[in-house]
Amino acid sequence: MYALSCNCGHTTKGTDRYLVEGEMWAHAFKDHKDMLLGMKAPDIAQWLREKDKTLGVAAQ
Ligand SMILES: [Zn+2]
Numbered sequence: 001m002y003a004l005s006c007n008c009g010h011t012t013k014g015t016d017r018y019l020v021e022g023e024m025w026a027h028a029f030k031d032h033k034d035m036l037l038g039m040k041a042p043d044i045a046q047w048l049r050e051k052d053k054t055l056g057v058a059a060q
Contacts, residue, residue, distance in 0.1 A: 001013060001014070001015060002014060002015065002016070002017045002020040002055050003020065003054075004020055004021065004024045004051065004054060004055070006024065006027060006028070006032075008031065008032070010024075010027050010031070012024050012027065017055050020055070021051065021055070024051075
């Protein structure tokens with residue numbers, strides 16, 4: 001089971017890690033559009049690193 005949590009408390013979970021991530025992006029586009037628009041490449045890279053760590057731990 002994979003799970004990701006947003007800063008606002010929204011959580012997505014499921015057995016398909018790409019769907020779990022997709023649902024988190026869909027949530028962010030819908031509820032945090034301004035935050036996404038303000039993100040620079042290093043911010044996105046940081047998020048991706050944390051996300052891979054979270055999902056990688058869940059897979060073990
Ligand atoms: Zn959120």
